[in-house]
Amino acid sequence: MNTNTNINSSSVILVSGGGRGVTAQCTIKLAEQYQCKFILLGRSELTESEPTWAKGCFDEAELKKRIIQDFITQGDKPTPVKVQKVFNSLLAQREIAITISEIQQAGGQVKYLSADIINQSTLQAKLASVVQSTGQITGIIHGAGVLADKLIENKTERDFDTVYAAKIDGLENLLSCVEPNQLDFIVLFSSFVAFYGNAGQSDYALANEILNKTAYLLQRKYPSCHVVSVGWGPWDGGMVTPELKKVFSQLNMELIPLEVGAQMLVDELKPSYHGTAQTLVMSSAIAASPKPLYSKSRTFRFRRKLTLEANPFVCDHAFGGKAVLPAMCSIAWIANTCEQIYPGYKFFSCNNYKVLKGIIFDQSLSTEYVLDVKEINRADSGEIDFEVLVWSESAKGIPYYHYSTQVKLLQEVPQERYFKSLNLTQDPALLSLFPYQNGTLFHKRNFQGIKQILHMTSDRLIAQCQLDKIDIRTQGQFPIQTFNPYTSDLLFQCLLVWVRHFSNLGSLPLQVKKLEQFKEIPFEQEFYVSLEILSNQQTNFFASGTVYDSQGEIYMQISDMQVTASERLNPLFLNNSLVG
Template identity: 25%
Template sequence: MFRSVVAELPADAPRVALHSVVVLATGGARGITAEVLRELARPGNTLVLTGRSTLPEAEPAELAALADAAALRAHFIAEVRLGALAMKPGEINRHVQALLGLREMRANIADFRASGAAVEYHAVDVTDEGSMRALLDGVYARHGRLDGVVHGAGVIEDKLIADKSTASWRRVVDTKVVGLLLLQKWLRPESLKFLTVFSSVAGRYGNSGQGDYATANELMNRICEHLRGRWDGRVAVSALCWGPWGPTKFGAGMVTAETEAKFAAKGVTLVSAAVGRKLFADEISRPAGGPVEVVCGAGPWERHEAEIGAWRERAPEPEGPELGALLGTARVLDAGRGEQVVALCLDLARHLYLQEHVIDATPVLPAAAALEITAEAAATLWPGWKVVEVREFRLMKGVELKEPARALRVLVSPPPYGSSEGFEVVAALQSELAAGRFITHYKGVVRLEQQLPAGERIVPRPHREKSLTVDRAYGEWLFHGPRFQVIEGFGGLSQQGAGTAVRSTHPSAWLRGVPADAAGWVFDPALLDAAAQMAWLWARAFRDESALPAKFGRVVRYAERFPERLRMEYERIPSDDPTLIRANVVFSDERGEPVMLIEELESIASAALNRLGGSARTAIDA
């Protein structure tokens, strides 16, 4: 297994002079390759740039006046509507991006020349051997030598491997790998000072949806190791494994919303243009013989490798580390296609609360506990982020424990989009029906951010139509055992809702073997269940029906830890469906500051459920 190590370089390390040099840069007119070449754009230096596109000197005046993508897109749409142009929407978008790319190239070349460098640009396919040989022969004929090479050409077409076409795979891999193979074939190493390739952390550590891109970069890394040995240490060979970049001088950088969310979720910092230029200049000015593969950018590289190695070592074990209160000794597994799995086991001996949530003589996992399990799984997978909300959390099929234990898993999709402020993942709580076949019990969307949001101060509302005592609620109407009995008083009930006093809980009260000083919940499942209990009680008081939760529309937490005593405001939402009880619920502290909000809690009401009232029983082996 490869390991990344920190290599401190002495402050007085020798540097190779990079004056009066001829440098070839594939893909050098755009993106991060162009950005770092500003370090070489100085009087006396010659930059030979290649790109796939033919570069016109200027664009038509009517297009040059359109400043951005939106203006260009609007122009072409208008042309299509007038019949002057025949383009589909996708073709318009591609044409706009191509024009913006040409603008970036012209701007970079002009900037290089303004800095004093001599610049050549050649439209070349780096995978075509005849074109590459002619290019290099021409450079040696015109300049007599080639001092440095920067192989920055690359193609990104992110998709899961199952969805990749052969042509797309070849475009991504061949541009980097075949391009490098042709370069080394026709280069004359006797005059070469440095060769550096632009690789990626995706090649070393992997990244969802970038199987082809990761393959291409890791192959380049290995080829560079071979070249260092073949050239006997006379050429400084390096593979710069870049992390994701922020904006460049004339471009948007490497980051899309999707890749930014994925990297940010792993604690990876974006490389700024200034930092990237300095890293590049430092690496190409080092003498030959140094490390070949260099990770460029801040991130938890060593920890990531250690976690991967540790997982492989313990994967055969039946149990993993403590991941969360309800998760317990769960395992994190790779499900493929970018998905991850948190595998756990519910057992009556540890999960004591299950013995107090019994329907028709069978312990049933409460929806509130299912939501907490899902939130804990997301918090485990992205430890540097905070779970701030769960939304559209729906019951598909209840989880019954007809045996003393039952295996479950939380299947978590990769983040489809996001930003440095936050991202969302889809998570499903499942069990296995047969080998490789799973049934989904609950499904929802989990949002993670850097900070918890702030809520609005709560002003309690009076509810005076009906009164209710705690004894009657838990002794006659509800079926929940002592661990769920967190409603401590009713301020009254009305057609509009109810106001109650509730208390929070700690995992040590719900689970065997959890110490009192252990970390608390993400969302307190007892409080979530208290909201569902209130729907049951409201339905019983005003309809003589009982109700079980089917959906949490949106649950938001505003505090890391909940105070022991809280107020719960249950505000009913009218519904045209007579079987549906809908409400918003907010929990606040003694000052009225919100600590948790539930929007659109939906419960299914039925008089048949009244049979469960008063069936609460004391926990077994408590």
């Protein structure tokens, strides 16, 4: 989405949590860039001067001695809690004063308001008086946040409410104080915890993920406003204590230097920058630590209800007027489930995959589908094998078996394999072949990734492919983890094209002897499918295939995939819209 973030010296930026921490550093950097106006919001009261006994003292131990002496002088008992509270307040005062001074030195104008952003009426009243002198607000940076770290079993409702309110209620209240259509930008300070999670921060992760999703809604509602939720990794400052620094060091996570992070925000708001509504800023991704193997091989049972409404993508995979679950989506379902049993292990292959009874999204759809997983082999070298069966039960108690396979997970998937028979030249005779017309394939927009058939003979097919990104909502209950079923579906599509071309029959996937994935086949990138036709048995066709990029690096290899063909499928392929 193109937006024109126009910041200049007349801009008025409202910043929650802007008096201190990393938000303050970003504010100072914006002042250096644009010499604009700022309204900083914070909970701390800003006094005109420090107590006489505190002036010129910056040593923590000495300051606390003076605080204790002040309590005694006033005839009050100096408890540790009271002393720490005064000490924290003093540090906050000093940090806010430094922020204001540095903004002014950079050429910016600044007003500081002591206001609780979760109190809407008070916030509106205080802002109204300030806006009269600064002018209307043109941008919002919502950096306020509160932590209440505890393991979830120790969390209280008050902990949750405190953390949630600062992020979500705070944002709603900020937006209630302005006319959003007048805003050039809205920046939300989220956290990498929303994506990866973190022990003791379930409420913080939830609140930040809601911020992320809110950014998309705001961007859609106000298309001329640049909206972004920044999932910051750990900064070298702010809420990151020395203890946390040690933890991040053990995870090999580099902290974001204050200067670097602040400049990233400035770059995000430059007029020429066309960002998305959500971005993650980290030195590196966090890899899940492999979960220890269970002491004994185990079996697992998972249940799932499927609906057409929850899975919009299947509307583009319909024939005979009915939506059908793609075979590759059933493999993704199985692979995703196995990965959840052992986090840190990745899907590598499935063997002896069979479509026993496909799932159709019509009146035959079961109220519940069962996925049974059984460990059949484990190795300390980082390899686990599962046997999987997907089934359901009719209203009369009759079991229906839908898919079966064996799945292999690895800690480290082998990579950098290259396809030796690289030939990407175009056969001119195939330029007029359009697979998604005249019933050759029934697939609609979200599955239409075959861009050109480059080569096709009685024993081989090569296709150039690229599939547009399918948004997460459309993926529904079949999201991409390490296996992309939507791009992988093009393997079967290519075999269906070959069958139609040489036998004039519609065909459907039936089974796969072996599928190995070395890298996920990506959206929005060109790749190639090469098929070798192994056997033609009138109604059953077998092929092996390889998926690779323009340099020949292999994404996936598949052995003995079988489709079953029938003349009765031909008219069904033409009827590829849902009835009703």
